Amino acid sequence: MSGTNAASGAAPCRFAHYFVICGIDTETGLEPDELAALYQWLEADRQGRDPDTAANFEQSPLKRTFKSKVLAHYPENVEWNPFDQDAVNMLCMPKGLSFRTQADSREPQFHSFLITREDGSRTYGFVHTFYEEVTSPQICSAMQTLYQMHQAENPSSATPSSSSSSSSSMDSLASSLDEADSPSSSSCRSAACGGYDASRDTLYVSKALCLITPMPFMHACRRFLSQVHRAVAAAAPPPLPLESYVHNILYEVPLPPPGRSLKFHGVYEPIVCQRPGPGELPLADFPLGQTFTLLGVENLVQLFNCTLLEMQILLYSQDYQRLMTVAEGITTLLFPFQWQHVYVPILPASLLHFLDAPVPYLMGLQSKEGTDRSKLELPQEANLCFVDIDNHCIELPEDFPQFPNKPELIQELSEVLLRYGISPVGGAPPTSLEDDGRNGNLGGEQLAVLDLLQGNATLERLQALAKRTGVRVEALRGVGGEGEAQGGRTAVEEEELRNAKLNVQLREVFASRFTTMFADYEAFVIQSAPDLESWLTNREQMHNFDKASFLSDQPEPYLPFLSHFIETQMFATFIDNKIMSQWEEKEPLLRVFDGRINKARLYNVRAPSLRSSNYQRCTILKESAQAIEQRLLKIDHTAIHPHLLDMKIGQGKYEQGFFPKLQSDVLSVGPTNNNRWSNRTATAQRRKDRHRQQTEHLTLDNDLKEKYMQEARSLGKNLRQPKLSDLSPAVIAQTNWKFVEGLLKECRMKTKRMLVEKMGREAVELGHGEANITGLEENTLIASLCDLLERIWSHGLQVKQGKSALWSHLLHYQAREEKLEHQQFVLLYAVIYFFILTTSPSLTHPHSSLLPFLRHIQSMGAIKTDVGRARAWIRLSLEKKLLSQHLKQLLSRQALTKKLYKRYAFLRCEEEKEQFLFHLLSLNTVDYFCFTSVFTTIMIPYRAVIIPIKKLSNAMTTSNPWVCVSGELGDSGVRQITKNVLEMTFDCQNLGKLTTVQLGHDNSGLLAKWLVDCVMVRNEITGHTYKFPCGRWLGKGVDDGSLERVLIGELALPNADEDCGRGCRTPDMQHSPGQTRRSSITSMGGRGYKPTSAQIQEAIGEAVNIICKHFHKPEKERGSLTILLCGEVGLVGALEQFFHNGFKSARLFQKTVFVWDFVEKAVAYMESADQMGDMQETAEPLGLTCVSLCHYVSAINSSPRNIGKDGKFQLLVCLGARDRLLIQWLPLLVECPVIQRMYEESALLRDRTTVNALIAVLQTLHDFPITLEASLVKGIDL
Secondary structure, eight states, X not given: OHHHHHHHHTGGGBSOSEEEEEEOOTTTOOOBOHHHHHHHHHHHHHTTSOTTOOOOOSSOGGGSOBOOEEEEEESSOOTTSOOOHHHHHHHHSTTOBOEEETTSOOOOEEEEEEEEOTXXXXXXXXXXXXXXXXXXXXXXXXXXXXXXXXXXXXXXXXXXXXXXXXXXXXXXXXXXXXXXXXXXXXXXXXXXXXXXXXXXXXXXXEEEEXXXXXXXXXXXXXXXXXXXXXXXXXXXXXXXXXXXXXXXXXXXXXXXXXXXXXXXXXXXXXXXXXXXXXXXXXXXXXXXXXXXXXXXXXXXXXXXXXXXXXXXXXXXXXXXXXXXXXXXXXXXXXXXXXXXXXXXXXXXXXXXXXXXXXXXXXXXXXXXXXOOGGGOOOSOOTTEEEEETTTTEEEOOSSOOOOTTHHHHHHHHHHHHHHTTOOSSOOOOSOOGGGXXXXXXXXXXXXXXXXXXXXXXXXXXXXXXXXXXXXXXXXXXXXXXXXXXXXXXXHHHHHHHHHHHHHHHHHHHHHHHHHHHTTTGGGGBOXXXXXXXXXXXXXXXXXXXXXXHHHHTSOGGXXXXXXXXXXXXXXXXXXXXXXXXXXXXXXXXXXXXXXXXXXXXXXXXXXXXXXXXXXXXXXXXXXXXXXXXXXXXXXXXXXXXXXXXXXXXXXXXXXXXXXXXXXXXXXXXOOSOOHHHHGGGHHHHHHHHXXXXXXXXXXXXXXXXXXXXXXXXXXXXXXXXXXXXXXOHHHHHHHHHHHHHHHHHHHHHHHHHHHHHHHTHHHHHTXXXXXXXXXXXXXXXXXXXXXXXXXXXXXXXXXXOSXXXXXXXXXXXXXXXXXXXXXXXXXXXXXXXXXXXXXXXXXXXXXXXXXXXXXXHHXXXXXXXXXXXXXXXXXXXXXXXXXXXXXXXXXXXXXXXXXXXXXXXXXXXXXXXXXXXXXXXXXXXXXXXXXXXXXXXXXXXXXXXXXXXXXXXXXXXXXXXXXXXXXXXXXXXXXXXXXXXXXXXXEEEXXXXXXXXXXXXXXXXXXXXXXXXXXXXXXXXXXXXXXXXXEEEESTTSTTOOSEEEEEOEEXXXXXXXXXXXXXXXXXXXXXXXXXXXXXXXXXXXXSOOOOHHHXXXXXXXXXXXXXXXXXXXXXXXXXXXXXXXXXXXXHHHHHHHHHTTBOOOOTTSOOOOHHXXXXXXXXXXXXXXXXXXXXXXOHHXXXXXXXXXXXXXXXXXXXXXXXXXXXXXXHHHHHHHTTOHHHHHHXXXXXXXXXXXXXXXXXXXXXXXXXXXXXXXXXXXXXXXXXXXXXXXXXXX
């Protein structure tokens, strides 16, 4: 116990926590890998094979998976980092033990790994794997027996047989992972090419040396382990026993203090490492240059973008170290954010089922040499970024926003790489993995130097001399590698310095982008809680970041990316850390980032450039590289040299090629006099103590802590890495159950967020805080819902078919239903459909069945992929308020669901499935146009029906009618309607939300008058039906003489039968003018309802107020201004009421008089007065105003359109509002003597006070740029 305490006392400031040896246990002999066997058992059960069949002898014994063990680890335990034996063993040897013979390549390999604990902290492991001769006769005999059994089972196999064929390529991948390290067909195993004969072959088995450290000092650990192995392989014993070097690095080498460098001694050469200062980017020792070399700049930026948006990232390579290098490289670029989800850079074979996880993840999968990517079927690919490292390519998900200023970012990164001699274009150097003793890939410069040396005559003579004297070539190469370089540094040290400088400069470029984009993030953080406890208690209900205001403050090109990114878990955690920094010490990354923002403000004084979309290059590249170079050139600290220990004589005797058994008693206890360097970290120690006390205080309230961990964080953060210590079927089932619970919880949170944001004011009244959603945010939330549904449908799949699991399920359903339809219901369906079509001339909504929706999506040629079709289907169903109903219908075929999904799948958990459908049903309470607004270029069939007030009037019409439908995205053009036909169908590009219909005819024939009640137009795909009220005549000599009318539309409410089961809906936000208002104030001579003066003035104020609100919304979210001008509560209608008040419109035995008649007479008076010279003495501005009014009225009258007198007045008001002339024209009309003949004395237009008040109200419209639809101003030449 005292040894443990001594070992753990200084652990927080020790360079290394553990030294581990993994390999074969000669006492237990060969044991099959239970974890790999468990996976194969699960796969056999999934495929319906007998999981209890005999062992598979088809695979050569040298390729099978055997269990490795932790042979020793020193010390026994460290308080700050408890030793996880199973996890370390699995990650040191992910494939288990590997056997070789003398005919195989046995080059040592290096790789690294990490273990993520539940609190998010990480422990790094660095592994040097080499091959050691097997001296145990029992193991050699067992291998011989296994090979003979293999030959008996496969007598005809002359070459190593491949794994058995299977419907799942994941199964074959698992069984062949052992072959990844084997060389290509250049060498054969023994005489039988894969065989083993104990009498003539030498058997070797892998052994791993591992250092476990708290910080990622990759280069230093690799050099130390390499030197230890060289000492074992060398002909002469090392200067000191190996225990001295292991003891030294465990107990006498401290962590470098922040901002300092440290030199310690390995077996042969000194090793230098450095640690960034408090204001610098955190330590990242993995070579970023190699990551860029492997992938290329453009691919890496795309991968970086996918990581920021928390997609599923799968790295794929033969080399473990490449997997780790790319994973660590991409996560270090996220500063100041941190990956919050599953993070397993090296996924052991026994954990392949974890790829089924329906959460964001970043995992690395080892590939077999020559594996065809097309045969690798992954559980889900709809939101997957697949990174094929060895082939230097990536496969991206569909439809995701690009990182802001991507071309400029790529250009700056390319320039940095070129300064270090690295090509920005991806492509690894053409060297095999076995050629590099350190399992790293030589860069371009190194290869050039190597080629130069290989052609050097002096070096060739040295090599010949080395052969004659018996000096090993490897040792000579090592000495050459460690030789002196410029400035007294060795070549290896020079290379490490170069990598360190390149690393920090590449990272600074990315960090600079975030500093620019989030320079003002602190202004939008909502800090409303008085203390930490109340904040934790109400975390779920609180709005911590004002997203809408933040987005409105950003440059337009940044919005697509930022609207997605601020919804991620890493951003939410970043904001949480910012809020919690009020009550506890700042998280280190946040402290560095805030310091950089404050420095930028100090230099820029909140310059407008911080808000600009112009790309700003990083300005601290040179000084950041200089800081590292200065630390490495001037060593700040030197650790104690390795020294002789008090060891027992006779133990650990040196034997070349065999790692000795170390004396555990001297390695389990640290020195007692190391306080001189451990005291330097007393401040860090006290900080950890405070953090631990605070954690203990929080755990007193378990409910509070559980709520915080479960609600404030997503499931993915709690499952950062699967438990490696227990992988029984029960644990796997429990993990899947957690996934099911997490998916349901995520669905609840997403639907609630969508409802709260969409309901707006109603949500505020219900206590949900400020809710102001924009179309951009709405599209982001719906895209997130699509991703969630894909992950739910991917969970627990039996066999993967296509990239979209949801679309695959829909196609299975369609095939089944169409088969049943064809067999049983063809005749019945035809009779019913014929009855529906022939009994009603009005628009009939399509059946809410799933199949018509599927056929619509399949007919859309613009959508090319299964993922795109699935998302289009989701958006269409959501827009039609049928998403929950359709999914319920899809899942009602339980036999199909059982066929497609495993027992633990989300879709086979009945209670959770019902809750999931209920959450989706709640979305029916709001209106979405998520299909119409996204698929803007597709062709859509529209159906238009003209409904007359009297059918007789339509039947006797002899003219040629036409219609033109307009929407927010364009218009249909003029469409001719067949005479005496009430409806027509036409195809045109998506018009968006419909706004206006132009209806008219050519007035030909004897009976050209047409009395129209309304026009109905339906989008045949979405089912949205719009009603365009008219209630007026079209024809010369009737009503106002109009041959063409512009009708304003409103979305028609579905009838009660159709809305049944879909939930309620919010009131429409757009309305059209009703028939009552039109008839009461125009041609009907004022019959019906007449508003009072107060009501008229209130209507005008409200109409102007609505227009002002319209312009205060973001430009892309404003909708149609035509409805606000000409709709039921629009400005035109309100001014018509104002002009009709007290208007002498009709007299007995006289024809009807319209407001436009008054305007024309007033203009005629002004023109005649001007000709007589009466207006020459008026003020110049007033004269110009008269000219403009006369010009506009003349242009409207001379237009080729026959829009009638009311239509002309509407057009005059719209043009006057657009050109800011209304308030100038009103005084002219009021002063004109014509007003006395045509208006009562009590009319509002003759009340100077009222007119002045009207002018003041209309004055507010001058602040806004009013634009008019082409359907309103067509044919007007000003």
